[in-house]
Amino acid sequence: AQSVTQLGSHVSVSEGALVLLRCNYSSSVPPYLFWYVQYPNQGLQLLLKYTSAATLVKGINGFEAEFKKSETSFHLTKPSAHMSDAAEYFCAVSQGANDYKLSFGAGTTVTVRA
Amino acid sequence: KAGVTQTPRYLIKTRGQQVTLSCSPISGHRSVSWYQQTPGQGLQFLFEYFSETQRNKGNFPGRFSGRQFSNSRSEMNVSTLELGDSALYLCASRPGQGYGYTFGSGTRLTVV
Numbered sequence: 001a002q003s004v005t006q007l008g009s010h011v012s013v014s015e016g017a018l019v020l021l022r023c024n025y026s027s028s029v030p031p032y033l034f035w036y037v038q039y040p041n042q043g044l045q046l047l048l049k050y051t052s053a054a055t056l057v058k059g060i061n062g063f064e065a066e067f068k069k070s071e072t073s074f075h076l077t078k079p080s081a082h083m084s085d086a087a088e089y090f091c092a093v094s095q096g097a098n099d100y101k102l103s104f105g106a107g108t109t110v111t112v113r114a
Numbered sequence: 115k116a117g118v119t120q121t122p123r124y125l126i127k128t129r130g131q132q133v134t135l136s137c138s139p140i141s142g143h144r145s146v147s148w149y150q151q152t153p154g155q156g157l158q159f160l161f162e163y164f165s166e167t168q169r170n171k172g173n174f175p176g177r178f179s180g181r182q183f184s185n186s187r188s189e190m191n192v193s194t195l196e197l198g199d200s201a202l203y204l205c206a207s208r209p210g211q212g213y214g215y216t217f218g219s220g221t222r223l224t225v226v
Binding site: 032034036041042043044045046049051090092099100101102103104105106107 | 145156215219222
């Protein structure tokens with residue numbers, strides 16, 4: 001079985017400040033890990049993914065995430081927040097080769113203060 | 115390159131009716147999955163299709179069904195609608211195993 005826990009349902013940051021969204025996973029096999037962003041009344045957009053290659057993954061819009069097996073974590077960061085980063089972010093896990101199903105975390109809503 | 119297209123975007127149905135939602139995946143993508151998103155339960159996996167075959171299904175009652183056509187387009191059907199079926203239904207496609215899914219904008223279903 002696989003699952004994801006996102007720490008913090010809401011995060012508020014100042015424009016220009018670091019964005020850090022936390023995600024911990026559990027998986028009985030080597031996982032594939034993903035971060036998605038959802039803007040109001042939209043679907044999910046893939047930010048980045050980890051599929052057992054480099055542990056530091058760079059994505060779109062300046063986001064990156066680091067896979068840490070010892071901590072079972074896949075935290076998402078962005079050095080400098082922009083107003084357009086205000087959205088809901090979802091961490092998801094799938095079980096490696098049997099990866100048809102994504103298990104999502106509950107989501108973290110990011111608010112950016114001017 | 116066109117993205118994943120879902121129709122309709124919004125739908126209002128009455129309890130007890132049935133509904134069909136449509137999804138056109140990205141050209142060349144053979145795998146299509148469906149998810150239900152609600153404020154209470156979050157994002158939940160409904161089913162996954164590959165080459166017209168349902169390979170996997172989530173924990174939803176039999177009222178939820180789907181199919182995939184030879185051109186990879188997919189439909190999902192919900193019969194005997196209940197108020198709790200009100201949700202955003204998301205379709206996602208990908209070329210195959212190991213790739214991330216691309217999601218559509220969803221169909222917002224409201225059951226009254």
